Ligand code: FES
């Protein structure tokens with residue numbers, strides 16, 4: 001694909017701004033406020049991060065059988081993922097090679113071939129152009145060279161990832177120890193999960209503000225009184241990754257079984273692999289840049305923060321459970337869905353206020369409290385990537401409050 005003619009840009013942040021974020025967190029400042037507002041920085045993130053890194057775009061269940069497909073908008077790029085007759089999931093730009101029309105309409109469906117709605121060029125499910133009327137005497141036109149433009153697609157744990165950069169490292173390599181961590185921590189991946197519910201939000205804030213909000217519970221006593229009763233805000237442990245992710249866990253309070261309106265599971269079974277220790281914890285992760293995963297005793301919640309504009313983000317929140325639990329008669333996760341809808345709305349109210357305040361000329365960059373090492377962990381993943389100097393800043397973790405399976409205590413330099 002001839003898609004990479006541009007020289008790599010320079011860092012959009014100054015050396016001083018980068019150094020201030022990359023200090024140990026008690027001495028660090030937050031990302032400069034303009035990173036939440038500046039259209040040039042938004043364009044940099046789109047080009048350098050969302051178009052060059054592996055981005056989760058859905059679940060394998062979204063195209064389960066040969067001929068099923070789903071379309072997506074990857075920060076403005078129209079794509080389609082389709083399962084071929086060989087059962088392999090592939091992704092393409094959803095762009096006809098004739099005059100650029102979107103070949104597929106709608107969010108999802110089933111087809112036997114792609115037929116462009118404009119002049120009816122036909123592509124098979126592997127993207128090959130198989131019919132183009134009145135092109136037979138056109139000079140330098142070879143149909144095999146005019147297939148749908150492919151996009152790299154790989155999966156992990158049922159999650160579908162795409163990467164627009166043909167030269168990117170394979171997904172497992174680029175995840176660092178994400179895969180090993182989950183294999184060790186949960187003795188499983190997430191491929192047996194199925195989506196039980198979806199919540200969507202149009203948030204008037206920058207996508208990184210959404211991610212930072214998710215990364216701390218300093219705000220929980222005031223903003224989430226119910227959540228704070230289930231998982232007290234000041235208890236928890238951060239992991240020490242060597243990959244492009246951050247994470248940790250918080251203990252459930254005595255008598256609480258999960259995150260839901262009444263803190264109870266009402267007979268919902270534990271997700272597979274969750275032992276007694278896991279059933280007393282909520283695990284929180286962000287896989288760079290925008291896949292947010294929380295592992296609960298009986299369900300896995302994901303949030304994805306999709307940048308729309310510097311000050312606008314679409315958040316998609318999915319609740320996943322084991323496929324066999326979902327199939328049981330009377331299975332009900334409404335108490336958990338209601339809990340997260342309440343919690344999400346509480347969060348998005350304050351992040352919208354933060355978006356407005358950080359636009360003020362009076363505000364340059366804030367400071368972290370000692371409850372926000374995990375916000376810093378997200379911000380240095382951003383700062384390291386703004387810097388474009390190949391350096392990976394070491395992180396500091398929140399201190400241990402309980403025994404943990406993960407005993408590695410050394411500072412880690414994530415990739
Ligand atoms: S634009 Fe697709 S066939 Fe003409």
Ligand SMILES: [Fe+2]
Nearest residue numbers: 213219224347
């Ligand atoms: Fe929150």
